[in-house]
Amino acid sequence: MKPYLYSFIVAFALIIGCKNEKKTTTTEVEKELSILEKLAYANGFENWNKVQELKFTFNVDRDTSHFERTWIWEPKINQVTAITDVDTLTYLRKDMDSVAHKTNGGFINDKYWLIAPINILWDKNGIDYDHSQNVEAPISKKPMQKLTVVYSNEGGYTPGDAYDFYFGDDHMVKEWMFRKGNQAEPSLITTWEDYVDIGGLKIAKMHQKEDGSFKLYFTDVAVKTN
Known part of the structure; x- marks a missing residue:
């Protein structure tokens, strides 16, 4: 050569x-991926753009009392229908009157319980967060990863609130702690369990306190996709 x-x-x-x-x-x-993205994608975020309609019934059993309400959300047009035992209200979230605004506070709360790991990715510009490894979970006492999310003090329905998510290497939440106003003491601690895959979304249908005195769960969950 x-x-x-x-x-x-x-x-x-x-x-x-x-x-x-x-x-x-x-x-x-x-x-x-960021830790927020890892949790969101573990819960089916990549399929969210296919969702045409999300329907679910939010239930709370506290001691002997029961409460429920049903929501139908069309995210493409951001239209919400709220169904209770006394009334039905349909509204566009970009054009709300005072009644719709009050009702929307319940919707924000209930959908957060339903898809919080996806919701925190949407909220990333309005939160501070911290990720820790090998932290003892409050209910199971097992070592898990922990993500603390603190919301801005401005805007929203519950400004300044904090959430501690506990999860394993699969980034599926197993337990969480809600701390109102980012106070040190927990306001509520529940499990995340009974996961189902509906329309490509991973949803924990059951959340309950360790002693069983409080149960928050979802029924009639349905997803329509394109």
Whole structure:
């Protein structure tokens, strides 16, 4: 082989090698997800753009009392229908009167319980968060990862509130703690259990306190996709 031809082949191989190395590095960076994204994607966030309608009934059993309300949400047009035993109200979330605004507070609460791991990704610009490893979960006492989310003091229905999510390496929430106004003491601690896959969304249907005196759960969950 002639010297100049050998030099050309070596130089060409080096150029290709550099390009491949750069491509690999870029791909690795693109695959690196934030902790908020990891939780959201573990719960089916990649399928959310297919959701045309999300229907669910929010139930609370506290001691001997029972409360429930049903929601039908059409996220493409952001229309909500609230159904209770006394009334039905349909409204667009971008155009709410005082009655709809009050009703929407219940919707915000109930959908947060339903899809909180996805909701916190939507809320990322209005929260501060901290991620810890190997933290003892409050109910099971098992070592888990912990994500603390604190909402801004401005805007929203419950400004300044904090949530502690406890989860394993699969990024599926197993327990959580709600702290009103970011106070140190917990306001409520419940499980996240009875997961189902509906329309590509992973939903925990049951949340309950350790002593069973409080149960929050979902029934009639249905997802329509395009």
